[in-house]
Amino acid sequence: MKRRILWITFAITVLSIVVIVLLCNTVYYNKTVNDTHKYLETYMNYYDKSQGFSQQYATELSQKLNGARVTFIASDGMVVADSHNTSIVDTTHIDRQEVYDAMKSGEGFAVRKSDTVNADMAYYCLRQQDGSLVRISLLLDSSFNMFVQVLPVTLWFILVDVAISLAFSMLMVYYVLKPVRQMTEDAMIYPQIDTVYPELQPMADMMNKMKSEIALQIEQLNGEKELVEKAQQSKDEFIANVTHEMNTPLTSIKGYAELIGQGKLSDEQVNKFTRQIIVQSDRLSNLISCIINFGKLDTDDQPYEKVNVEKVVKDSVASLQPVASQRNIAISQTTEQVTVESTVDRVSQVVGNLITNAIKYNKDNGSITVCLKGGTNPSLTVSDSGIGISSENLPRIFDRFFTVDRSHNAQNHGFGLGLAAVKRICNKQGWKLSVTSTPDVGTTFVVEF
Numbered sequence: 001m002k003r004r005i006l007w008i009t010f011a012i013t014v015l016s017i018v019v020i021v022l023l024c025n026t027v028y029y030n031k032t033v034n035d036t037h038k039y040l041e042t043y044m045n046y047y048d049k050s051q052g053f054s055q056q057y058a059t060e061l062s063q064k065l066n067g068a069r070v071t072f073i074a075s076d077g078m079v080v081a082d083s084h085n086t087s088i089v090d091t092t093h094i095d096r097q098e099v100y101d102a103m104k105s106g107e108g109f110a111v112r113k114s115d116t117v118n119a120d121m122a123y124y125c126l127r128q129q130d131g132s133l134v135r136i137s138l139l140l141d142s143s144f145n146m147f148v149q150v151l152p153v154t155l156w157f158i159l160v161d162v163a164i165s166l167a168f169s170m171l172m173v174y175y176v177l178k179p180v181r182q183m184t185e186d187a188m189i190y191p192q193i194d195t196v197y198p199e200l201q202p203m204a205d206m207m208n209k210m211k212s213e214i215a216l217q218i219e220q221l222n223g224e225k226e227l228v229e230k231a232q233q234s235k236d237e238f239i240a241n242v243t244h245e246m247n248t249p250l251t252s253i254k255g256y257a258e259l260i261g262q263g264k265l266s267d268e269q270v271n272k273f274t275r276q277i278i279v280q281s282d283r284l285s286n287l288i289s290c291i292i293n294f295g296k297l298d299t300d301d302q303p304y305e306k307v308n309v310e311k312v313v314k315d316s317v318a319s320l321q322p323v324a325s326q327r328n329i330a331i332s333q334t335t336e337q338v339t340v341e342s343t344v345d346r347v348s349q350v351v352g353n354l355i356t357n358a359i360k361y362n363k364d365n366g367s368i369t370v371c372l373k374g375g376t377n378p379s380l381t382v383s384d385s386g387i388g389i390s391s392e393n394l395p396r397i398f399d400r401f402f403t404v405d406r407s408h409n410a411q412n413h414g415f416g417l418g419l420a421a422v423k424r425i426c427n428k429q430g431w432k433l434s435v436t437s438t439p440d441v442g443t444t445f446v447v448e449f
Contacts, residue, residue: 002352009165012075017157029141034120036138039111040124043068043136049128055081055089068138069121073099075131093135098125102133111140121286170261179286183207189213203288228307228411245422249280255328256280309338309347309380313372316351321418328366335376340449346425351380358384361443380447388439397435398423422447 043065051057053072054233062070062083077094093099101108102125112135114121127136139148185192187207197202256273259265265273317333324331340347358368366385371391373379389397398419426433426447437443 008169013161013165014158017154017161021154025320030142032422033111036140037124038120040068040109040122040136040138044124044126044134045125047134047136053080054131055086057081058083065136068136071135071137073125073133073135075103075133077103080132096123096125098123098135099133101125102127102135103131166261184250187211187344249284251267252280253277253284253291256411300346304341305343306339307342307344307347309340309351309378310335310372312344312347312351312372314379316348316355320352320355320359323356324362324368327359327362328365329359329362332367333370333372335370335372336378338372338374338378338380338428338449340378342429346429350422351392352424352445353422354380356446357418357445358382358443362386378449381444383444385442388441388443389435390439393434393438399434 046064049116051092053074057193058070058072058081062068068079071088071093072082074080077092077099079088079091079093082088094103096110097112098110100182101110106126106127109123111120111122113119120140121133121137122140123137127133179195179200183200183204185433186227192208193204195201195225228395244372256277260270260273261425313333313335317331321331347398355370357366360367362384368385369381369383371383373381379418422445423433425431432446432448434446436442
């Protein structure tokens, strides 16, 4: 995250510096050209037509004009004299822009590179009454040369910008992550947590509500030791899991950011660690979203409607088919017409989570069977040929944050809330949810509506 903030800050400021320098350079160059045009017009007033078009007068006039180049050109475009290069005498300059404009309209001005002196020059040419032409020119720095002259100052600005951007990114990362880290620490210590940041308030409220629910369960089960201990264990595991799930990406982000901040990494390593910081930041964001969405199940007061379960099943299979295809997992479905009183969102969560779970914990080249039966006892069955669930883990698969295989869960970016959400929705709807599983053979979930 620090690397990302650093690059964004650095890129914006460097781009601003370069744009400003280029704009100023362009404005200054255009002003220089305009001023040079005026100087040349003033210099032309020093020309004395009574002196003729001799080589000597061209040299004398050049000296009088502080070294400006003076060229006398006949009415047919042939050079008669030149103060700086006599070798062009008796050559035509009719193809020169300033000469062509002067012959046509009386005067001409042009800025170009001179092939004669191999430098950028500004030319001003004036037609005389007899049709002959007098041209006076001055050396002119090109726009590029002007930019090169200010380049050292620009580089110093960029170096200062790097230092400022680095300091700014470190402060930003520290102040962005500090409240999240503090909230996870407070969750382990205090019964209620709070935050002054509106963005984190939904998460704090959700954690407080979940902790309150667990505490209430403990009070209700005060006379039954086994149930009380289970509730306490659920509370501790919830807090520990939330803390673990949040601290894992935070620790990774902090570690990678510190390594990048040392400035001793290669570009390849920097890019690799930057991608990891982005991945861990997204994982932290997804965890917060999952917790918030899970908590909304209790406050969901949407009115019930008739939901076409068959359509939801087909839509869910279609949307998850690309994910399954990445591991060459085949999904087959048989459906019948089933309608229930619920909400499309709840039915979609149940179907989607069961199929997603079947994909995550399946084997490569495996299979998934989705069967929706209608009639008087409608039901949904999702079976997979995956890794299965051991008998000791089977009773806990609907617990929040519980995963059968931590390494497998991390690989698939799960948090153990999917089946817990399915269980909670089924309980709220009065649907019966059951599961059977055999290790290394597969798992089958059945929802009876």
